Amino acid sequence: MSAFTIAVAGKGGVGKTTFSSLAIRHLHQATGDVVLAVDADPNANLHAKLGVTPGRTIGDIREELLAEADKLPAGVSKQEHVDYQIRLALTEGDGFDLLTMGRQEGPGCYCYVNNILRTFVDSLSEKYQFIVIDNEAGMEHLSRRTTRASDVLFIVSDASKAALESASRIASLAGEMDLEIGRIALVRNMVAPSSAGLDRLDGFDAVYSVRNSAAIRSGSVGSESLLEIPEHDPAYQDITKAVDEGRELARR
Ligand SMILES: Nc1ncnc2c1ncn2[C@@H]1O[C@H](COP(=O)(O)OP(=O)(O)OP(=O)(O)O)[C@@H](O)[C@H]1O
Ligand SMILES: [Mg+2]
Numbered sequence: 001m002s003a004f005t006i007a008v009a010g011k012g013g014v015g016k017t018t019f020s021s022l023a024i025r026h027l028h029q030a031t032g033d034v035v036l037a038v039d040a041d042p043n044a045n046l047h048a049k050l051g052v053t054p055g056r057t058i059g060d061i062r063e064e065l066l067a068e069a070d071k072l073p074a075g076v077s078k079q080e081h082v083d084y085q086i087r088l089a090l091t092e093g094d095g096f097d098l099l100t101m102g103r104q105e106g107p108g109c110y111c112y113v114n115n116i117l118r119t120f121v122d123s124l125s126e127k128y129q130f131i132v133i134d135n136e137a138g139m140e141h142l143s144r145r146t147t148r149a150s151d152v153l154f155i156v157s158d159a160s161k162a163a164l165e166s167a168s169r170i171a172s173l174a175g176e177m178d179l180e181i182g183r184i185a186l187v188r189n190m191v192a193p194s195s196a197g198l199d200r201l202d203g204f205d206a207v208y209s210v211r212n213s214a215a216i217r218s219g220s221v222g223s224e225s226l227l228e229i230p231e232h233d234p235a236y237q238d239i240t241k242a243v244d245e246g247r248e249l250a251r252r
Contacts, residue, residue: 002125003126003130004250005125005130005131005132005149006132006151006152006243006246007133007135007150008020008133008153008154008156009142010157011162011163011167012138014158014189015156015187016041016134016137017134018226018235019239020046021037021046021134021226022236023242023243024037024050024132025226025236026239026244031129033128033129034095034096035095035096035132036096036097036099036127036128037096037134038098038134039054040133040136040144041101042104043136044057044100044101044102046100047091047098048224049224049225049226050227051093051224051227051228053091055089055090055091055098056088056100057100058100059103059104062110062113062114065078065113066110079120082117082120083120086120086121090124094227142173142174142179150181151246152246152247153174153183155170155171155186156189159188159192167186171186171203175203182250183206184203184205185205185208185242186206186207187209187210188207189235191209191210191212192212206245208241209238210235210238210242211238213229213236215233216233
């Protein structure tokens with residue numbers, strides 16, 4: 001069985017990484033499985049919210065492979081070498097393994113290198129029951145393989161009109177492209193309890209609301225890890241519900 005995969009998207013600063021890290025925490029707590037956490041934002045910071053230091057990035061490995069294509073140690077095949085490098089790049093945390101994608105490719109011929117990397121990221125993915133992908137702001141990532149195959153795409157928005165419009169644009173583009181996305185859900189983040197209640201919107205299979213959390217907000221000042229915020233935190237509770245319902249939705 002392939003992994004249940006969540007991709008998280010949305011405008012800048014709306015709470016994608018917050019949602020991703022709490023979804024990772026919840027999936028592990030609910031199932032006991034180790035979750036593959038993928039930081040697909042070139043400006044990586046999922047590690048901070050998961051309280052770990054990131055290893056090397058896939059971007060680093062890609063550049064190195066390109067630069068040293070002819071210099072691999074004798075007797076080691078290129079595939080074995082990449083496999084080993086990717087394993088080194090995984091950061092083990094409490095209930096998750098973090099893979100940081102790093103920068104996108106620069107100019108140069110990456111097809112061969114990318115194919116090797118893809119094979120390994122794919123075979124790595126097969127070892128997990130759950131994958132959560134935190135994306136960069138915007139919609140460029142929709143054309144990347146990481147977002148292309150996901151069971152639920154959670155598009156996060158805050159209360160602003162601009163963020164909601166951006167979420168709708170991402171959803172309609174995802175709908176127009178030939179993607180293997182199961183369901184598309186809107187996450188209205190940082191909403192006041194009084195504005196909760198909107199639970200349907202055209203273009204989305206589901207709509208969830210996540211309350212404002214003082215613990216999360218103050219966490220951005222001190223330690224950023226969200227693994228320590230209390231179980232009963234309102235935002236954590238709401239994210240837990242969205243993730244559980246997303247799993248249900250994906251099964252239908
Ligand atoms: N439910 C919430 N309650 C309170 N604060 C929140 C909530 N969700 C996110 N925040 C705060 O909003 C800010 C942005 O969150 P986050 O970094 O998760 O956004 P992002 O969409 O990943 O941003 P970027 O586009 O830069 O990657 C952070 O300071 C975070 O602590
Ligand atoms: Mg982020």
